[in-house]
Amino acid sequence: MSGIAAQQGHGPGGAPRASAYVCxxxxxxxxxxxxxxxxxxxxxxxxxxxxxxIQRVGCIGLCAAGPLVRIPETGRLFRQVRxxxxxxxxxxxxxxxxxxxxxxxxxxxxxxxxxxxxNFGQIDPERLEDYVERGxxxxxxxILAERSPAEVRDEIARSGLRGRGGAGYxxxxxxxxxxxxxxxxxxxxxxxxxxxxxxxxDRDILESDPHRVLEGMAIAAFAIGASVGYVYxxxxxxxxxxxxxxxxxxxxxxxxxxxxxxxxxxDFDVEVRLGAxxxxxxxxxxxxxxxxxxxxxxxxxxxxPAVAGLWDRPTLINNVETFANVAPIIRRGGDWFxxxxxxxxxxxxxxxxxxxxxxxxxxxxxxxxTLRKIxxxxxxxxxxxxxxxxxxxxxxxxxxxxxxxxxxxxxxxxLLEVGSFMGSGGMIVMDDTACMVNVTRFFMDFMREESCGxxxxxxxxxxxxxxxxxxxxxxxxxxxxxERIEKLAAMVQRxxxxxxGQGAPNPIFSTLRYFRDEYVAHITDRVxxxxxxxxxxxxxxx
Amino acid sequence: MTVHTLRIDGIDVAGTDGQSxxxxxxxxxIPIPTMCHLDGLSDTGSCRLCVVEIxxxxxxxxxxxxxxxxxxxxxxxxxxxxxxxxxxxxxxxxERNHICAICVANNHCELQNLAEDLQVDHFELPxxxxxxxxxxxxxxxxxxxxxxxxxxxxxRVCDEIEGAKTWSVMGSGINERVVTDMGEPWGDSTTCTSCGxxxxxxxxxxxxxxxxxxxxxxxxxxPFLPYLQMLGGEGxx
Numbered sequence: 024m025s026g027i028a029a030q031q032g033h034g035p036g037g038a039p040r041a042s043a044y045v046c047x048x049x050x051x052x053x054x055x056x057x058x059x060x061x062x063x064x065x066x067x068x069x070x071x072x073x074x075x076x077i078q079r080v081g082c083i084g085l086c087a088a089g090p091l092v093r094i095p096e097t098g099r100l101f102r103q104v105r106x107x108x109x110x111x112x113x114x115x116x117x118x119x120x121x122x123x124x125x126x127x128x129x130x131x132x133x134x135x136x137x138x139x140x141x142n143f144g145q146i147d148p149e150r151l152e153d154y155v156e157r158g159x160x161x162x163x164x165x166i167l168a169e170r171s172p173a174e175v176r177d178e179i180a181r182s183g184l185r186g187r188g189g190a191g192y193x194x195x196x197x198x199x200x201x202x203x204x205x206x207x208x209x210x211x212x213x214x215x216x217x218x219x220x221x222x223x224x225d226r227d228i229l230e231s232d233p234h235r236v237l238e239g240m241a242i243a244a245f246a247i248g249a250s251v252g253y254v255y256x257x258x259x260x261x262x263x264x265x266x267x268x269x270x271x272x273x274x275x276x277x278x279x280x281x282x283x284x285x286x287x288x289x290d291f292d293v294e295v296r297l298g299a300x301x302x303x304x305x306x307x308x309x310x311x312x313x314x315x316x317x318x319x320x321x322x323x324x325x326x327x328p329a330v331a332g333l334w335d336r337p338t339l340i341n342n343v344e345t346f347a348n349v350a351p352i353i354r355r356g357g358d359w360f361x362x363x364x365x366x367x368x369x370x371x372x373x374x375x376x377x378x379x380x381x382x383x384x385x386x387x388x389x390x391x392x393t394l395r396k397i398x399x400x401x402x403x404x405x406x407x408x409x410x411x412x413x414x415x416x417x418x419x420x421x422x423x424x425x426x427x428x429x430x431x432x433x434x435x436x437x438l439l440e441v442g443s444f445m446g447s448g449g450m451i452v453m454d455d456t457a458c459m460v461n462v463t464r465f466f467m468d469f470m471r472e473e474s475c476g477x478x479x480x481x482x483x484x485x486x487x488x489x490x491x492x493x494x495x496x497x498x499x500x501x502x503x504x505x506e507r508i509e510k511l512a513a514m515v516q517r518x519x520x521x522x523x524g525q526g527a528p529n530p531i532f533s534t535l536r537y538f539r540d541e542y543v544a545h546i547t548d549r550v551x552x553x554x555x556x557x558x559x560x561x562x563x564x565x
Numbered sequence: 566m567t568v569h570t571l572r573i574d575g576i577d578v579a580g581t582d583g584q585s586x587x588x589x590x591x592x593x594x595i596p597i598p599t600m601c602h603l604d605g606l607s608d609t610g611s612c613r614l615c616v617v618e619i620x621x622x623x624x625x626x627x628x629x630x631x632x633x634x635x636x637x638x639x640x641x642x643x644x645x646x647x648x649x650x651x652x653x654x655x656x657x658x659x660e661r662n663h664i665c666a667i668c669v670a671n672n673h674c675e676l677q678n679l680a681e682d683l684q685v686d687h688f689e690l691p692x693x694x695x696x697x698x699x700x701x702x703x704x705x706x707x708x709x710x711x712x713x714x715x716x717x718x719x720x721r722v723c724d725e726i727e728g729a730k731t732w733s734v735m736g737s738g739i740n741e742r743v744v745t746d747m748g749e750p751w752g753d754s755t756t757c758t759s760c761g762x763x764x765x766x767x768x769x770x771x772x773x774x775x776x777x778x779x780x781x782x783x784x785x786x787x788p789f790l791p792y793l794q795m796l797g798g799e800g801x802x
Contacts, residue, residue, distance in 0.1 A: 301737065318733075318734060322609075322610070323610040323627055323630040323631075325631075471738060472738060473738070474738035474739070475737050475738065475741075476736070476737050476738045476739065476740070476741030477609070477611045477741075478610075478613050479611070479613055479614075479656050479657060479714075480613055480652075480653065480656070482660070482738055482739055482741065483659070483660045483693070483739065484656065485738070486660075486693060487691045514648075514649055518613045518649050519613070520611060
């Protein structure tokens with residue numbers, strides 16, 4: 024990724040008249056958007072446009088239509104850009120004039136409120152200058168100059184920010200707990216081990232705006248009294264690792280990280296630690312074990328990491344998106360943040376829209392936005408105009424929400440009420456071609472694979488739950504199995520050691536609650552209503 | 566040292582700061598079933614048999630790793646807890662291949678005793694029936710993975726008492742296994758001191774001495790293992 028000529032056409036001293044922003048986050052990159060960046064640079068040069076800049080930017084958001092190119096001066100968006108579309112873009116760039124009106128924004132963008140993703144599609148993620156130009160590291164500068172750690176913690180508490188990793192623990196309370204815990208040194212860890220199927224919010228944030236997360240971590244470190252931080256990053260995200268490492272190097276060089284930050288007594292060093300592919304390492308005690316160099320398995324809590332975490336020292340662990348919200352809160356105030364969202368869930372939430380929805384991509388909306396707005400207005404509805412069936416939130420430990428709750432506000436509490444859970448923000452939309460038994464079997468297969476094996480209920484239970492689900496999907500089960508699976512699921516939920524085992528049965532509970540008839544159809548009629556599961560007639564006779 | 570008074574199953578008891586519920590209960594003669602726990606070794610909280618209810622908490626807590634607190638109200642036995650313990654026992658039996666009649670530990674087996682105590686006499690859960698092997702390459706001892714319940718006492722005693730760190734855990738989930746020297750055959754191990762502690766602490770017939778017949782019941786665990794009492798750490802309290 025390094026060493027590309029991302030910026031061209033800047034005249035000596037003067038902003039370009041027009042620019043083309045090419046998305047180079049991983050989704051567009053995999054659709055060859057880098058070729059577009061290079062091709063556009065050549066085409067612009069060929070056309071003799073010297074006052075035009077071609078710039079690489081982070082995720083523009085509408086992943087379904089990548090590669091994306093945007094002309095920020097007019098707001099015009101080019102979708103699914105192929106090499107033969109370059110001429111059209113060059114033409115558009117040639118005609119951009121200062122007085123030109125802006126194009127009407129697509130509903131996909133117009134209905135969103137961007138805080139954590141405010142720089143998405145606006146800056147080159149590998150250029151520190153771009154981040155600073157948009158107010159980056161201003162929050163850190165302000166607190167170092169004007170605030171005490173306690174004041175910073177108060178500001179975060181006042182904002183009502185809650186953990187974006189899933190459980191929604193109040194961030195201010197967590198910071199206060201770590202700050203007050205005995206022991207030194209203290210550590211800050213950014214949990215970037217995003218592993219839920221269909222979730223890619225954290226990846227996109229780190230790919231598109233890595234400095235924002237580093238600034239959030241630095242502010243947190245100042246607030247709790249830490250001087251060392253780790254970004255625990257999923258090993259399967261090589262682009263994230265490259266960009267975060269570059270961001271750390273650049274920030275160190277510019278004095279935003281490292282020793283004596285901005286000429287104060289505050290030191291903060293950040294390092295990247297790579298996960299080796301285990302989903303359970305997103306669980307904080309397993310994550311700590313992994314950073315310490317041990318086997319990534321969870322340990323019973325208490326003691327909580329806030330009291331005895333990394334190397335048994337007080338440790339603050341927050342998710343990528345949580346840290347991404349910190350700098351805006353410091354810049355604009357906790358009260359401003361608290362004015363957005365619902366009574367108990369403040370601010371916005373970033374969701375990764377995936378599945379059978381037209382506009383798959385990254386969206387950020389205020390807490391309390393209805394599912395209908397997210398799926399139908401922003402998401403553009405179901406692919407091919409088919410019928411909506413359910414939306415799965417919360418990852419493999421979440422639940423499937425049926426159509427009757429489409430007008431429900433999406434926040435921590437409402438999702439729990441309907442048997443799902445916020446999780447990190449993955450939203451998988453399903454249409455009437457999805458078989459809920461098969462979906463549940465898929466998630467249980469995932470959990471069975473990802474169980475670390477330490478505790479008995481999760482190690483054996485997830486495999487047994489999957490075996491029963493498999494026999495239901497194959498038409499080999501009887502109604503007694505339905506009772507058996509409910510009983511076993513409850514036991515695994517109550518007795519497992521960590522959140523993985525405790526959450527693994529959730530898809531079973533939620534699909535049995537809303538789609539029990541599909542289970543019964545598989546068992547008594549030996550038919551898969553969605554036509555997904557292959558039920559062998561020969562076997563079924565038994 | 567701070568002392569806490571609390572109530573376990575309606576009985577008033579006292580425990581020191583940091584002492585586990587399990588330890589206080591056993592001093593007071595209140596039985597809580599365990600499997601991964603062994604006095605003298607560190608606790609992992611992994612078998613989940615000792616989970617208890619604590620008033621005011623919705624979550625179940627493992628008695629072995631939960632410290633006592635002032636005024637705590639603990640319930641060690643309820644219909645629900647017994648039901649869960651029976652299911653865990655059943656899981657331990659069906660995850661691998663336990664055939665008591667041909668096992669060296671028959672009649673001296675902690676898993677067998679547990680099943681008897683909890684009256685687990687049949688299985689309802691799906692039987693996993695994996696294909697796992699035996700490592701008989703060591704001159705004195707052998708491991709039959711069919712009988713292993715992943716309590717990892719062998720891993721802990723080898724690390725914490727003998728200091729050899731021969732045993733560790735490999736694989737994940739249902740494919741987790743205890744291994745010697747990161748997966749090398751036991752007989753080729755350059756770290757194993759052949760002390761036999763792993764065999765002595767193994768609750769089932771998974772680890773056993775070679776050269777004895779099943780009828781001898783060679784697996785009877787020694788009632789007193791001095792090294793656990795003398796060298797044992799925190800877990801032994």
